[in-house]
Amino acid sequence: MTHSPTSDGERLLHGFMAEVHATAPTDIPALVNRYAGLLGLRRVEIYIVDLQQQCLSPLSGEAQLRVDASLAGSAFRSLALRVETTDTETLIAWLPLVDGVERLGVIGVQVDALDRTALERCRSLASVLAMAITSKRAFSDRFVQRARTETMTLPAEMVRALLPPRAVGEDRALSTAVLEPAYELGGDAFDHSITESTLHAVILDAMGHNLASGMTSALAMAGCRSARRKGSGLRELVKTVDDVLAEWLPDQFCTGIAAQLDMSSGILSWINCGHPPPLLIRNNRVLNNALARPSEPPMGTPAMICEAERVLHEVPLEPGDRVLLYTDGVTEARMADGSQFGLNRFTTSIIRATAAGEPASEALRQLIHNIREYQHDRLSDDATIMLLEWRPSPRSV
Numbered sequence: 001m002t003h004s005p006t007s008d009g010e011r012l013l014h015g016f017m018a019e020v021h022a023t024a025p026t027d028i029p030a031l032v033n034r035y036a037g038l039l040g041l042r043r044v045e046i047y048i049v050d051l052q053q054q055c056l057s058p059l060s061g062e063a064q065l066r067v068d069a070s071l072a073g074s075a076f077r078s079l080a081l082r083v084e085t086t087d088t089e090t091l092i093a094w095l096p097l098v099d100g101v102e103r104l105g106v107i108g109v110q111v112d113a114l115d116r117t118a119l120e121r122c123r124s125l126a127s128v129l130a131m132a133i134t135s136k137r138a139f140s141d142r143f144v145q146r147a148r149t150e151t152m153t154l155p156a157e158m159v160r161a162l163l164p165p166r167a168v169g170e171d172r173a174l175s176t177a178v179l180e181p182a183y184e185l186g187g188d189a190f191d192h193s194i195t196e197s198t199l200h201a202v203i204l205d206a207m208g209h210n211l212a213s214g215m216t217s218a219l220a221m222a223g224c225r226s227a228r229r230k231g232s233g234l235r236e237l238v239k240t241v242d243d244v245l246a247e248w249l250p251d252q253f254c255t256g257i258a259a260q261l262d263m264s265s266g267i268l269s270w271i272n273c274g275h276p277p278p279l280l281i282r283n284n285r286v287l288n289n290a291l292a293r294p295s296e297p298p299m300g301t302p303a304m305i306c307e308a309e310r311v312l313h314e315v316p317l318e319p320g321d322r323v324l325l326y327t328d329g330v331t332e333a334r335m336a337d338g339s340q341f342g343l344n345r346f347t348t349s350i351i352r353a354t355a356a357g358e359p360a361s362e363a364l365r366q367l368i369h370n371i372r373e374y375q376h377d378r379l380s381d382d383a384t385i386m387l388l389e390w391r392p393s394p395r396s397v
Contacts, residue, residue, distance in 0.1 A: 009117065012038050013124050020132045025142040028132065029060040032125065039121045042090060042110040046097075046129065047072060048146045049105045051182040052372075053365045056105055057146045067365075072106045077362050079103070083114060093122050099130040101169040101176070103361055134165075148183075155214035156185035162218055167361050168192050172263040172392050173199045176361045178368040179384040187213030187254065188327050188382035191221050193228065199261040200228055203386050204299075205275065205327040206254035216252040219244055220299060224258065234258050234271050235310050238299060245300030253300035257325050259388070266317040266390050271310050274298035276331070279347065280315075281322040284355045286347045291315065291323070322360065323388040324350060329381035333371050341374050350387075360387050 016035040023031050029046055036044045047056035047065060056065040056072055067073035075082040075094035082094040091111050097104040107129060109122045137143035152160065167176035175192040179185065187206030192199070202224045206216035223244040227237040237258055245252060257278060259270035270278065272295040280290040293313045317323070326346070333341040349370045353363035364387050371383055 009039060009121060013121070013128075016125070017128050020128060021135070023132075025136050025140040028129075028136075032129065036109070036125065039125075040111075041118065041121065041125075042112065044110075044125065045108040047105045047107070048133070048143055049076060049103065050147050050149050052149075052180070053103075053178075054369070055149065057149075059142075059146060072108060076103060076106050077358075077365075079359055079362075081119070084108075086110070093119065095122055095126045097126055097130045097133065099134040100165075100167070101174050101361070102134075102165045102167040104130055104133055150183045152183045153185070155211045156181075156183055158211075158214045159185050159189050159217055162221055163189065164191055164193065168194055169199075169389075170194060170263075173261055173388070173390050174360060175199055175201050175386060175388050176364055177203075177384065177386040178364045179382065180368055180372060181379045181382070185214065186210060186382050187217050188329065188384040189217035189221055190384055190386055191224055192386070193225075194263075197262060197264050199263055199388065201259045201261070201325065201386060201388055202256060203275070203325045203327065203384060204254050204256040205329075205382070205384070207252060209381065212249070212252060216245065216249055216254050216300070219248055220254050220256070234260060234269060234312055238271050238273060238296075238310050241299045242301065246302065249300070253298040255298045255327075259323075259325070261317070261323075261388055261390060263390070263392070266319070266321075266392065267314055268317050268323060268388075268390075269312060269314045271312055272296060273310075276326060276328055279324040279326075280317075281324060281350065281354060282318060282320070284351055286351060317390045319390065319392055321390050322354065325386040325388070327382060327384045329379065329383035330371060330385060332381065333375050333379060333383060341371055345370075345374070360389050363387065 012035055032044045046059040049056055054067055065072045067076055071082045071084045072094045075096050079096050084092040091114050093109045093114055094106055096106055107126050111118050177190045179188050186209030189204045192201045204217050204220050206213040220241045223241040224237055227240040255274040257270055257272050257275045261268050274295050274297055278291040280287045296310050331343050331346055349367045353366045364385055
């Protein structure tokens, strides 16, 4: 039985949903404000977060807002409503734009009063806008341009074009990732995806810091996806990457970890190919060496060196566990005096954010910014971090 709208507000929201999908990206602000007026809302401003998640850029206009120094940024960081009083005694309701578990930006809705009906309409607008932005950014440079504050190098452009969203997930598990330097990537990359019962994750670090490195990561990522989409297991996936690198880029290799999380049982499986071991965070503590295992040779290593079958590791997670994957550019980041960021600073930073109750994406954002600040925004190597979280419902455990 088809449900029909029972109020003017519902009819207007249905109309907005029908129109927004056929609207050009440049016309979205005008469309949103036309419907906002009909819904009894004064004005809506749409802000897109930049690649480094430091500022929020309006779709129409130039005045950026700082993520760490604005009420709009607070809504983005906390994934919660924030309300601001203007000089004209009206209110601005700041709401995060979230598609699934990926944070896209915020909207600021100016209202005379924020009663239950107005708040529900604001949230409905934010929800529809998030889906529309996600669908349209795949074919429009408008959103890409608003998310950039610098010119991107060619290797970074190539790798960025292949990267998945920063975060993927559902009720039982999520994966979120960040990488720097955002506009000068060399050989780092990541991939994550969800199938019916499994969260798939891969982190890669190709040798070098040039176009060949980017090509290596791109080819390795394509090999991972090809194997995964054929239903291959982790051993077959890594072998696929070994084979494609040996065939197309025989002088290149990359370290990496390929992992799978069974979202029903919490079993984490992984193969470590010459990469720093994963870290396990449980009850706001890093469990030392909990996931440390002997590593395999890097992906793309000649068959004569890597003849044996890749070793697959498994461990059961507990509800709420977080698993951290990272490239060596994170812990080996250096200041001018030569001191390293190091594993202790790395784990301390993530535990501090975790203990503060930050969402996984926000914990990673703070962590990568700490690393950037440590190097005065001049990273000497790529730094990539992935965070996997298992959060089953109590009934499924």
